Amino acid sequence: MSNREEIRKRLQAIFQEVFDDDELEIDDATSADDVDDWDSIMHITLMVAVEKEFGMQFNAEEIGKLSGVGGLIDLIEQRAG
Amino acid sequence: MTDTPTKSIKAVKQLVAKADYAEALAALRALARPEDDFTNQHKYFKVLESMPRESLGLRPLRIALVGTSTTDYLCEPLRVRLALDGFDADIHQAEFNTLDQTLLDPAGALYAFDPEIVWIVVNHRDVTPLPEPGASAEEAEACVRRAVERFTGLWDAVARNGSAYVIQSNAALPLERVYGNYEGVAAWGGINALRAFNLALARACRPGVTVLDADYVSALHGKAAWFDERYWNNSRNACSFDAMGLLAHHFSRLVCGIKGLARKCLVLDLDNTLWGGVIGDDGLAGIRLGGSATGEAFVEFQRYCKRLRERGVVLCVCSKNDEDNARQPFLEHPDMVLRLEDIAVFVANWENKADNIRHIAETLEIGLDSLVFVDDNPVERELVASMLPMVAVPEMPEDPAYFVRALDRERCFETVAFSAEDRARADMYRNNAQRKSLQRQFTDINEFLRDLGMRAASADFDDMSLPRVAQLINKSNQFHLTTTRYTEARLRDMMADPATVCRAFKLADKFGDNGLISLVILKPHGDDALIVDTFVMSCRVLSRGMEEFVHNEMVEACRAMGRTRLIGEYRPTKKNRLVADLYERLGFAHTTTDAQGNAFWELAITDDLAPRTPFIERTDW
Numbered sequence A: 001m002s003n004r005e006e007i008r009k010r011l012q013a014i015f016q017e018v019f020d021d022d023e024l025e026i027d028d029a030t031s032a033d034d035v036d037d038w039d040s041i042m043h044i045t046l047m048v049a050v051e052k053e054f055g056m057q058f059n060a061e062e063i064g065k066l067s068g069v070g071g072l073i074d075l076i077e078q079r080a081g
Numbered sequence B: 001m002t003d004t005p006t007k008s009i010k011a012v013k014q015l016v017a018k019a020d021y022a023e024a025l026a027a028l029r030a031l032a033r034p035e036d037d038f039t040n041q042h043k044y045f046k047v048l049e050s051m052p053r054e055s056l057g058l059r060p061l062r063i064a065l066v067g068t069s070t071t072d073y074l075c076e077p078l079r080v081r082l083a084l085d086g087f088d089a090d091i092h093q094a095e096f097n098t099l100d101q102t103l104l105d106p107a108g109a110l111y112a113f114d115p116e117i118v119w120i121v122v123n124h125r126d127v128t129p130l131p132e133p134g135a136s137a138e139e140a141e142a143c144v145r146r147a148v149e150r151f152t153g154l155w156d157a158v159a160r161n162g163s164a165y166v167i168q169s170n171a172a173l174p175l176e177r178v179y180g181n182y183e184g185v186a187a188w189g190g191i192n193a194l195r196a197f198n199l200a201l202a203r204a205c206r207p208g209v210t211v212l213d214a215d216y217v218s219a220l221h222g223k224a225a226w227f228d229e230r231y232w233n234n235s236r237n238a239c240s241f242d243a244m245g246l247l248a249h250h251f252s253r254l255v256c257g258i259k260g261l262a263r264k265c266l267v268l269d270l271d272n273t274l275w276g277g278v279i280g281d282d283g284l285a286g287i288r289l290g291g292s293a294t295g296e297a298f299v300e301f302q303r304y305c306k307r308l309r310e311r312g313v314v315l316c317v318c319s320k321n322d323e324d325n326a327r328q329p330f331l332e333h334p335d336m337v338l339r340l341e342d343i344a345v346f347v348a349n350w351e352n353k354a355d356n357i358r359h360i361a362e363t364l365e366i367g368l369d370s371l372v373f374v375d376d377n378p379v380e381r382e383l384v385a386s387m388l389p390m391v392a393v394p395e396m397p398e399d400p401a402y403f404v405r406a407l408d409r410e411r412c413f414e415t416v417a418f419s420a421e422d423r424a425r426a427d428m429y430r431n432n433a434q435r436k437s438l439q440r441q442f443t444d445i446n447e448f449l450r451d452l453g454m455r456a457a458s459a460d461f462d463d464m465s466l467p468r469v470a471q472l473i474n475k476s477n478q479f480h481l482t483t484t485r486y487t488e489a490r491l492r493d494m495m496a497d498p499a500t501v502c503r504a505f506k507l508a509d510k511f512g513d514n515g516l517i518s519l520v521i522l523k524p525h526g527d528d529a530l531i532v533d534t535f536v537m538s539c540r541v542l543s544r545g546m547e548e549f550v551h552n553e554m555v556e557a558c559r560a561m562g563r564t565r566l567i568g569e570y571r572p573t574k575k576n577r578l579v580a581d582l583y584e585r586l587g588f589a590h591t592t593t594d595a596q597g598n599a600f601w602e603l604a605i606t607d608d609l610a611p612r613t614p615f616i617e618r619t620d621w
Helices: A003-018 A040-054 A060-064 A068-080 B005-017 B021-031 B038-049 B072-084 B099-104 B109-113 B137-160 B180-184 B190-204 B214-221 B229-235 B241-258 B279-286 B293-310 B323-332 B353-364 B378-387 B400-408 B420-441 B445-451 B466-475 B488-496 B546-560
Strands: B059-067 B087-093 B117-121 B165-169 B209-212 B265-268 B314-320 B343-349 B371-374 B454-460 B501-509 B512-525 B529-537 B565-570 B589-593 B599-604 B616-618
Touching: A003 A040, A003 A068, A003 B038, A040 A068, A040 B038, A040 B072, A040 B229, A060 B229, B005 B021, B005 B038, B021 B038, B021 B072, B038 B072, B038 B241, B059 B072, B059 B099, B059 B109, B072 B087, B072 B241, B087 B109, B099 B109, B099 B117, B099 B137, B117 B137, B117 B241, B137 B165, B137 B190, B165 B241, B180 B190, B190 B209, B209 B241, B214 B241, B265 B293, B265 B353, B279 B323, B293 B314, B293 B400, B293 B420, B314 B353, B314 B420, B323 B343, B343 B353, B343 B420, B353 B371, B353 B378, B353 B420, B371 B400, B420 B512, B454 B546, B466 B488, B466 B501, B466 B512, B466 B529, B488 B501, B501 B546, B512 B546, B512 B565, B529 B546, B546 B565, B546 B616
Parallel strands: B059 B087, B059 B117, B117 B165, B165 B209, B265 B314, B265 B371, B314 B343, B454 B616, B529 B565
Antiparallel strands: B454 B501, B501 B512, B512 B529, B565 B599, B589 B599
């Protein structure tokens, strides 16, 4: 399994918990428009959970960037690499 | 708890799916710790929100948040912690960073929301101006005064525009110190100025305003983790996300204190809780108490309990022991801090602890929701927690060195005031329990009452009695006919109205002074009647003739004002069934019951209406 796919799976579990929807599926193309409740306020709740899951810290600007799932995977890959 | 939060949140969700909401809330209470991280707090919030609000039996509470930082993320842990403490919180958030405008606008959305509590959420950045480096002590003081005046002005505005209670955060002292250690030395030092601000803010508190000690909460959480500048820069969050559960917990417990719902009584196990070892097995010389590192830990825990008692928390013992064995250390061990006279009800037997705790509550005439139970034995804790879910049962650590911390972190006994009555409360409850055991010796209740040597006094409310009057009205649930709740400001309006009778009662007996234990507010009704707007009595003095004493006083008040009818109303609640037939017992006639179940009673004030005879002598106030 590719690294990106593994990140996507872990992210999906976070999305399901944060948005309280066990059916929620995400991919690179998923954006805030596709997920109910994914607004600027919930985005930060999401980022706090992502930081915890991947054991990393984003800077203030990265936290604020609402760039969709693809961008988020890029960010995690880049930070982990 | 061995379950991970994820596993147990599933258990909560399963209970929700079965629509077993009471159990689900209890399971959430056992699971959700204030220290849990934000991601878990969010899960707790989600599962709470999945339950129908009306099914949880929580009391509604309207809270307005207004501040200089983002409050959105606080709302979730707040809803959770408040729900676990019995409140269904409706939270209104003011627009971001509009503190002064919002509170100064009488026509604004915040006052339209009519909050019961306004939380002014500020942080150290709001303490301006700070003294210039090298400023004199006087100049530094003037800066602090100006910073505080901004907030006292806002408190005035809240008081002018409603009856909300104000909770004001103080400043969490930040990490950075430009002048290093010297900032805490020089009067003009930034850190010292913030310390002075916090002290001045506390000194400025008045009835209806209290400070939430955010500086303490930040230190408890750990300041390095409390501050996260990234989230300040990104979204103006003044504390880190993972600290919000703890902050919400402290806020919620403070609300319990304000609403009179804090716990009143601490029920203590003995073996391995107040001393190490088992008295029945190890004997007086064998138990560990003082004299060793472990023994010291138990002495420290007893000292903490003793200090709780001194502030009015009632102490009781509930132990599986032979009574003589259980009492022996209290009587003979040189290192016991707690004495028998500190214990209001002492229960040592082999019955199950849930029954014994129920008995303790009945003896003290307080609700189970006023009790905290401390036991080193997880089995006993579990039994009590499951059979009596309204009793608070803190998790206790293995090591007695951490007992004090474990109990203290629960914040069970929050208060916003401390009065002479509080100081004497533990004694009064103990005396009351003694009265009860005395009662058992008398077969004739009248003989018992006569023997009590009761003396009562009455007086109109005044400045001295007002805080206690407000406390009694707002805290009483059981002997409260109409469950009115009044702020001191509203009470002052009634006191100023010559047509309204505002009378308070004190009672003393041979065991001691019970203080101010009852009050009535009578209002004119039509041309010929007075209606009992409020009739409250402390449950400590029930069934001792005080009801009759107050009754006589109300009749006299009618006569003095030329009124020929006294109307009593009973508004039933879950908790006040005790007084459902009070007016009947006092000789009133039932007239109507309205659609809400409120029953109206009437007493004709005729010339031949004789006073009812309590065994209570009248004295001066």
